[in-house]
Amino acid sequence: MTFKTLLRDRFNNKFAFFDGAMGTMLQKEGLKVGELPETLNITNPEIIKKVHKQYIDAGSDIVITNTFGANELKYSSSEYSIEQVITAGVNIAREAAGNKLVALDIGPTGLIMEPTGTLSFEAAYELFKKQVIIGEKAGADLILIETMSDLYEVKAAVLAAKENSSLPVFCTMTFQQDGRTLMGTDPKTMVFVLEGLGVDALGVNCSLGPKELMPIIDEILLYASIPVMVQPNAGLPRYDGEKTVYDIEPNEFAKYIRIMAQKGVQIFGGCCGTNPEFIKESLKAVEGLLPLERESKNFTAICSGTETIILDGKINLVGERINPTGKKRYKEELKEEGVSYIQAEAVKQKEEGAAIIGLNVGLPEIDERKMMIKAVKAIQKVVQLPIDIDSPNPEVLEAGARVYNGRPIINSVNGKKEIMKKVFPIVKKYGGCVIALTIDENGIPDTAEGRLEIAEKIVNEARNYGIDKKDIIIDCLALTVSAQQKEVLETVKAIKLVKEKLGVKTVLGVSNISYGMPRRDILNRTFLALALQAGLDLPIINSADEEMKATIHAFEALANIDKEGKNYINKYSAKGLETKSEKQIKAISGESTKDLKRIIVDGMEEEAVLSTEELLKTKDPMEIVNGYIIPALDYVGEQYDEKEIFLPQLIQSAETVKKSFEVIKENMIKSGKNNIEKGKIVLATVKGDIHDIGKNIVKVLLENYGFKVIDLGKDVPIEKVVEAVKEDNIKLVGLSALMTTTVINMKKTIEALRENNLDCKVFVGGAVLNEEYAQMIGADFYARDARESVRIAEKIFIE
Structure with a gap:
């Protein structure tokens, strides 16, 4: 069953309404601080049923099960198994729902995904898989994956749902006021990745109030081709001294729901702070309106976890150098299963201006799937x-596409029926774009018309697998001028025909043209110019070749792609000759791109170890810390503040520093010198709160700025915080809370520290907090993010 079926059979041109907040309602029913709400499915099922019934009576079409946090990680120490909790949750919802639908609720795991954190993609998948299997068996009608901040975690959850059930899958992410998720994903990227994975509806929940969500919703609607859902909070939270309250009433909430409906949102509900009255008023607000049909959008999009490239006229360069052909060092590394060359090349190609990183690990003597x-x-x-992701082996392509965070290019398919049969299901399942080579069982046609015929065959066959031509990128194949001179211009002609007749995007490995010839650079850039004029979208070239890049910049100016020639002027005027990348490298590292500061900025862990060891031969440890590590972290922090990078890159740089610090500490121990730690800080997620993602991120950054962190964990009793401060004479305490119900325990913890006359400062942070909250509960500082916590620590210990 798909959501289209549900729309047709259940709603018949009506808006679909989920319910509102479960936590808000359970607090009113006496949910204890720190109590796992899902256990009420077993201990107090009548309370859960009562909440469901109130929402149904208010008009909800879909009841969400009380299973948001019911995964094995959170219930590892519970007396109840997740099978008991989820089964009970679905049964209660089903009993209350009557003929209404039941949605199995799946929230985030609570851990940070790799590479930023420790939870592997495979482990996350297994956690979600168990929830999905239990929920479908219990009788859920659909799956709702919600309140996600990490697109990689979303992918694991969606795949677990799609591969282990036949239920429709809805998915919503939660965004910050800057328009991105905690891990840096923007709405556009979310849309393309989730649509590619085949979800039935997507959108945003939690995050902010309906008014503040409008810019995010507008962006989602601009790119989405499938139904969009929105479940806002009841405005923005504030702390009144005793509890968290929200700033808008049901009638104002409903006013914005109507605006969203008029814009094209089809599915609604409520999140934090909402109750049945919000649903009732929202239903009234959309009376007389009909849902707008979503139109299929024609974007060819390739995404990482935080960046989207839409092929819309601008020429995007694909780096070609991570390919073992003719590269002895790379081949040796592949045999040893190393990744230093790969990472260094990827960083270098980004600095050189590549928009996409080509990746090929194909050697016959290695396990290519494992290495990919x-x-x-x-x-x-x-x-x-x-x-x-480039390989002739479909198993390798699937392995790479599965663990990839985003929407990749899958390279490649061709006109052979056997190959299409193997590769197209991979493309459909993981939602990437696919490169299609104009070759079939009879080889590469000599003529442009022959290659067009193969391209057309591929496009038509792809349609049978549900793959739109917007996701197909045709490679008309560059043959060598040294061996097949007559066919060179046929490639150019084929590009033009493919663009005109099929309306698809094109790609070309340009440098193949000059193999075996002298002064290959002349042939390469001339051939590139011809191909660009014919309609080439993605040239695969050496991103270090300035002449090739200059040809692209010149073409974009001449072809009116680079409006008013602004990019060309910026690059080639007297002031623009030094690129932004070069300026940044010099600003942080002087002339050397191998400087430890640059290595930290790029997050190259192995290189950081080697560079630190080399520096220790001539420099004092503290000279390295103060002259290299701290300036690099400060630079990364500034980039983070300016939204040039996002949390994953910030953490990766911090992890790189950790490797450098390990080398420095080992050196100091051997030499008998003092420790380099600047001061001790206690961190704790307060009593009753089981969320510690934010605290863990703060810990990583503080440690890598040289502070000693005593991490008391989550759900920490007040007396334990007091004891830790007394025992180690702590000068700074960091408290975290994510739940509105636990802010009061944060206040009580601060009061206990004051009552014990402990000479320490306290900073607080968490999704439900703001500057006003911090002042009201008696904190000395409010840390809006991990970067701010470092500033606070430096203020206490250094200034």
């Missing part, structure tokens, strides 16, 4: 550009 998985993860650790 390792390589994809390694690149995603240091670079946020989309990847072109």
Whole structure:
């Protein structure tokens, strides 16, 4: 069953309404602070049923089960199994729902996904798989994956749902006020990745109030081809001294729901702070309106976890150098299963201006599938550009596409029926774009018309697998001028025909043209100019070749792609001759791109170890810390503040520093010198709160700025915080809370520290907090993010 079926059979041109907040209602029913709400499915099922009934009476079409946090990680120490909790949750919802639909609720795991954190993609998949299987068996009608901040975690959840059930899958992410998720995903990227994975509806929940969500919703609607759903909070939260309250009433909430409906949102509900009255008023607000049909959008999009490239006229360069052909060092590394070369090349190609990183790990003597998985993860650790996953082996293509965070290019398919049969299901399942080579059982046609015929065959066959031609990129194949001179211009002609007749995007490995010839550079850039004029979208070239890049920039100016020639002027005027990348490298590292500061900025862990060891031969440890590590972290922090990079890159740089610190500490221990730690800080997620993602991120950054962190964990009793401060004479305490119900315990913890006359400062942070909250509960500082916590620590210990 798909959501289209549900729309037709259940709603018949009506808006679909989920219910509102479960937590808000359970608090009113006496949910204890720190109590796992899902256990009420077993201990107090009548309360859960009562909440469901109130929402149904208010007009909800779909009841969400009380299973948001019911995964094995959170219930590892519970007396109840997730099978008991989820089954009971679905049964209660089903009993209350009557003929209404029941949605199995799946929330985030609570851990940070690799490479930023420790939870592997495979482990996350297994956690979600168990929830899905239990939920479908219990009788859920659809699956709702919600409140997600990490697109990689979303992918694991969606695949678990699609591969282990036949239920429709809805998915919503939660965004910050800057328009991105905690891990840096923007709405556009979310749309393309989730649509590619085949979800039935997508959108946003939690996050903000309906008014503040409008810009995010507008962007989702601009790119989405499938139904869009929105479940806002009841405005923005504030702390009144005793509890968290929200700033808008049901009638104002409903006013914005009507605006969203008029814009094209089809599915609604409520999140934090909402109750049945919000649903009732929202239903009244859309009376007289009919849902707008979503129109299919014609974007060819390639995405990483944070960046989207839409092929819309601008020429996007694909880096070609991560390919073992003719590269002895790379071949040796592949045999040893190393990734240093791969990571260094990916970083270098990004700095050189590549928009997409081409990745090929094909050697006959290695386990290519295993190495592809390792390589994809390694690149995603240091670079946020989309990847072109290149292999002739469909198993390798699938392995790479599965662990990839985003929407990749899958390279490649061709006109052979056997190959299409193997590759197209992979493309459909993982939602990438596919490169299609104009070759079939009879080889490469000599004529442009012959290659067009193969391209047309591929496009038509792809349609049978549900793959739109917007996701097909045709490679008309560059043959060598040294051996097949007559066919050179046939390639150019074929590009033009493919663009005109089929309306698809094109790609070409340009440098193949000059193989075996002298002064290959002359042939390469001339051939590139011809191909660009014919309609080439994605040239695969050496991103270090300035002449080739100059040809692209010149073409874009001449072809009116680079409006008013602004990009060309910026690059080639006297002031623009030094690129932004070069300026940044010099600003942070002087002339050397191998400087430890640059290595930290790029997040190259192995290189950081080697560079630190080399520096220690001539420099004092503290000179390295103060002259290299801290300036690099400060620079990364500034980039984060300016939204040039996002949390994964910030954490990766911090992890790189950790490797450098390990070398420095070992050196100091051997030499008998003092420790380099600047001060001790206690961190704790307060009593009753089981969420510690934010605290863990703060810990990583503080440690890598040289502070000693005593991490008390989550759900920490007040007396334990007091004891830790007394025992180690702590000068700074960081408290975290994510749940509105636990802010009061944050306040009580601060009061206990004051009552014990402890000479320490307290900073607080968490999704439900703001500057006003911090002041009201008696905190000395409010840390809006992990970066701010470092500033606070430096203020206490250094200034």
